[in-house]
Amino acid sequence: MENSLYVHIFRPFRKFIRREEFGGVLLLVVTLIALAWANSPWYDSYDKLRQMEVALSIGSVVFSYPILQWINDGLMAIFFFVIGLEIKREFLAGALSSLRQASLPIAAAVGGMIVPAVIYTLFNYGTAGSRGWGIPIATDIAFALAALSLFGTRIPFSLKVFLTAVAVVDDIGAVAVIAFCYTTEIAWSGLLSGTVFFLMLIAFNHMGAKNITLFAILGIGLWVSLLDSGIHATIAGILTAFTIPVKNKFSTRYFLMHNKRFMNELSRLDSLRDDPLSDRRRHSILSEIETICKNVESPLISIVQKFHPWVTYLIVPLFALANAGIHLDAGPCVIAGHPVSIGIMCGLFFGKQAGIFLGAWLLIKLGWSSLPYGASWRQLYGVSWLGGIGFTMSLLITNLSFTEASNLYFSKAGILTASLSAAIMGWIILWISTPGETVPLIRERE
Numbered sequence: 434m435e436n437s438l439y440v441h442i443f444r445p446f447r448k449f450i451r452r453e454e455f456g457g458v459l460l461l462v463v464t465l466i467a468l469a470w471a472n473s474p475w476y477d478s479y480d481k482l483r484q485m486e487v488a489l490s491i492g493s494v495v496f497s498y499p500i501l502q503w504i505n506d507g508l509m510a511i512f513f514f515v516i517g518l519e520i521k522r523e524f525l526a527g528a529l530s531s532l533r534q535a536s537l538p539i540a541a542a543v544g545g546m547i548v549p550a551v552i553y554t555l556f557n558y559g560t561a562g563s564r565g566w567g568i569p570i571a572t573d574i575a576f577a578l579a580a581l582s583l584f585g586t587r588i589p590f591s592l593k594v595f596l597t598a599v600a601v602v603d604d605i606g607a608v609a610v611i612a613f614c615y616t617t618e619i620a621w622s623g624l625l626s627g628t629v630f631f632l633m634l635i636a637f638n639h640m641g642a643k644n645i646t647l648f649a650i651l652g653i654g655l656w657v658s659l660l661d662s663g664i665h666a667t668i669a670g671i672l673t674a675f676t677i678p679v680k681n682k683f684s685t686r687y688f689l690m691h692n693k694r695f696m697n698e699l700s701r702l703d704s705l706r707d708d709p710l711s712d713r714r715r716h717s718i719l720s721e722i723e724t725i726c727k728n729v730e731s732p733l734i735s736i737v738q739k740f741h742p743w744v745t746y747l748i749v750p751l752f753a754l755a756n757a758g759i760h761l762d763a764g765p766c767v768i769a770g771h772p773v774s775i776g777i778m779c780g781l782f783f784g785k786q787a788g789i790f791l792g793a794w795l796l797i798k799l800g801w802s803s804l805p806y807g808a809s810w811r812q813l814y815g816v817s818w819l820g821g822i823g824f825t826m827s828l829l830i831t832n833l834s835f836t837e838a839s840n841l842y843f844s845k846a847g848i849l850t851a852s853l854s855a856a857i858m859g860w861i862i863l864w865i866s867t868p869g870e871t872v873p874l875i876r877e878r879e
């Protein structure tokens with residue numbers, strides 16, 4: 434039972450977390466580069482590069498957008514696609530696969546979204562900055578897990594699972610906010626064609642189609658349609674991900690049965706090395722084994738493994754490079770006194786940790802859930818502070834909330850300041866609350 438639990442739930446989590454930890458370090462480096470570039474004598478080159486027009490033609494249709502928009506609307510759709518696959522996997526066979534498992538991170542995440550949004554609104558109600566209420570609601574999983582990874586085995590693995598699940602639920606909430614609250618004008622023709630593409634994706638999924646190229650073509654069609662509709666095009670990534678098939682084409686039993694036959698045939702051919710036809714047959718068998726191996730794995734898992742490194746090591750760092758570079762021409766007092774920046778800073782720094790911890794505390798005290806295995810209340814509180822590290826999704830919602838330069842500036846300054854402060858505070862609390870080695874959720878296996 435323990436082996437099965439490890440293979441199907443915790444080993445994928447460990448791989449995901451290790452990748453996110455390194456991605457968080459890379460993201461920090463790229464963010465510092467963007468800030469240094471934006472505040473150097475070459476600031477103009479930074480801005481000109483982001484606004485450079487790049488055209489892509491598909492037949493007679495030409496798409497021409499600045500590099501910044503290609504990154505935010507194009508590459509980030511792939512980011513959302515992978516996020517959607519992770520969400521689907523967590524609901525099927527992860528920390529959100531049962532009500533008992535999901536209740537604690539869901540309650541924590543909901544609290545961590547509501548409280549920051551309310552705090553931000555209190556500072557900006559009735560002003561031009563009121564549209565930014567969604568900025569402080571999301572947690573950046575890469576940065577948060579990178580900060581948590583500094584403690585190694587001093588922190589129970591169950592807390593890392595908890596933080597990941599909270600961030601996944603956060604992402605669901607952020608996607609819903611983007612879809613329903615940051616869409617102003619809708620072009621109904623684009624929405625109609627997008628609906629057709631989405632229904633086709635659902636239909637092919639229900640028919641048991643396993644051709645990923647087909648899903649990719651329809652997903653691109655959905656992206657183009659939403660780009661034209663006025664709904665943020667990155668939503669196409671989430672919708673496409675939800676239709677990707679989970680079941681493999683060949684069962685494990687089929688794989689084992691045929692693999693045994695192929696092994697026997699290869700053993701027989703090994704004794705016929707002088708036969709000129711044996712090499713051809715051997716090559717044919719190896720090709721069949723390769724085909725079966727590819728089709729015995731879940732398409733969803735296969736795609737996650739292929740796309741996740743590209744998202745972690747290229748797409749998100751490019752997004753950070755294009756969006757985190759703010760020219761710091763206002764002093765700390767000016768930034769701290771602006772309603773947008775102070776709303777974001779208070780929302781992320783105070784609201785996130787309070788909402789996450791209170792949501793979890795309430796559920797545990799009601800007896801509907803329990804503390805993550807091996808964790809203390811102080812450790813849970815420290816992890817709640819790491820939930821205040823908002824970056825990727827917060828910057829994306831910033832771009833959707835504001836068009837004027839001043840609010841964009843104060844918003845990004847607030848995000849960076851609050852995220853760094855929350856990371857430091859969470860790290861201090863966890864350091865104090867973890868004086869020695871703790872017991873991981875299950876023993877490490879390599």
